[in-house]
Amino acid sequence: MTSEIILQAIVTGLMMGLIYALIAAGLSLIFGLMEIVNFAHGEHLMLSMFSSFWLWSLFGLDPLFSIPITILLMAFCGVLTHYFLIRYILKAKMLIQICATFGLSIFIRSIAQLLWTPDFRNVDKPLLEGRIELGSVFIGQPQLYASLVCLVAFIGLYLFVTKTETGLALQATAQDRHAAEVLGIPSNKMFAIGWAIGLGCVGVAGGMMANYFFIFTDVGINFALFAFVAVALGGFGSIIGCLYAGIIIGLVESLGGLLIDPSFKLLYVFVIYLLVVIYKPQGLFGRY
């Protein structure tokens, strides 16, 4: 066990962590707005990866160029989700909200299984290929660009929420729905925008991951679990918390896998989750 291997693991973990951070940011944005956890988040990720795959396989569009289309599709999917399901359960009990989004996740996953079979697919010969050698550390190009794009998207999301008028309106709705409505911010529209942006983030992550990750119908489960953990770790509703939490999870996953046993990656993340939520239930940056 040399320091180079550990360095390699840190770099890998960091790159994974940035992707987790963006996925979690979408989840966190939605939760912050209407206090609903989207248990179908992993399935939405799966959909975005498949959208990328089909655009490549049917129209020959490289995943790199199809990202805008994927983002638009996912944003549309978010609006649909809000319009057909979420707006009916806004006032329901938490249990019902969990069950409804959980039902959505089962529904999407099994429809995908019916349409596309559970086969593993991957994009053949994408534009981003190969690896870079930095000293003794190997960095896969697709992974590197995926994490960089995710980081840029994350910064963009953060600036959007904190600097633009729409972003501030989102924050106002998140803080107090009724007060915001008094000030002329239609909360229903804000929720729809929140879903569109939240799933748009997933679209970015999924589109970039389609470059190098296997695409299959259950792909989202692990990512969604890590995103849940990241959101709870960073604090429900805090976007900047997701960045730190995502990176922590990425590092724990890859270092734990290297130092102890790679088959129990999930357990290390789980232990971190338990430790944080027991000693600091509102998460690292949370306001709930």
Added chain:
Amino acid sequence: MDKLIAAKSEPLWNTNNKVISIIGGLVVLLFALPLVGLNSFYLHLFIMIFMHAVMAQSWNVIAGFSGQISLGHGAFFGIGAYATSFFYMEYGITPWVSILFGMFISGVFAVLIGIPMLRLSGHYFAIATLLIGISFQVVFQRWDLVGAASGLWVTMTPEDSWIALQFHSSKVPYYYIFLFFFLISFFAVWVLSRSKLGYRLRAVRDDPQAASSLCINVANYKIIAYVISAMIMAPMGSLFAQYILIIDPDRVFNIEISIIVLLITVLGGIGNVWGPIIGASILIPISEYSRIYLGGTGGAVDLILYGLILMIICVFRPNGLISFIPKNILERKKQR
């Protein structure tokens, strides 16, 4: 306040006489059914209904009575299944005894999991249990002592045996065993729901702060509910293992188990003793028939239906199908 005292002092059997006689009639009917000569598909259907009703009832105790949503309840099912098969194969202990082992181990795990986790509330708990369920699957897939990913193949007895709890020639004994456990579990939960403990659990669910101001230790009661729930779940795992005789982590720790108990309870009516029966007797036939006529090729049509039903119920009937039945009929005698 008057109503509350009346509710408390009401004896267990003071239910509407009509309801009691209907229930009694149904129970007799269930006992008589195999005598009519059902073919083995229908026996299987009934066995599955009994099993899932009890599993859903177990989830109902933790989610419906104490308000904690566990998304990883399949873990206790798996523990029960592995306990009987493992002890039978390694030490030759009869499943009748190792069902108790399974219950005990599940209970211990529920305490161990419950002490740190039931301090969490709402979403935090739900996510943690989701992770628990998957962690169990991951650990059992790698655990060589219990056969790792290929699971345990229970050694078959050459003939039907009550001691080894294996019946190869007919499903009728299984039918009666599952029916027996079904009745016992429902009676236990029914008693629980009307006992002091049941009222306290519901107080914890409805308003934890008010409950703790009345000297109810919220965390302790949640743990008690979790343990009871785990101990109801484990025997079903054991019996299921004896029923199919091959268990592997992907089957008994499958997240689908955690999903279906949730679905049945929400469909029937959460927090109500009768909800799981209604849910199971509607959902299981749908799922078995859809598997026969539509699925089978990995199409997962039954799962599409589950997801759809779950969403529709959540949107239109958050209290489940039981809310179609007037309240006073099932729960207690009409208010005087």
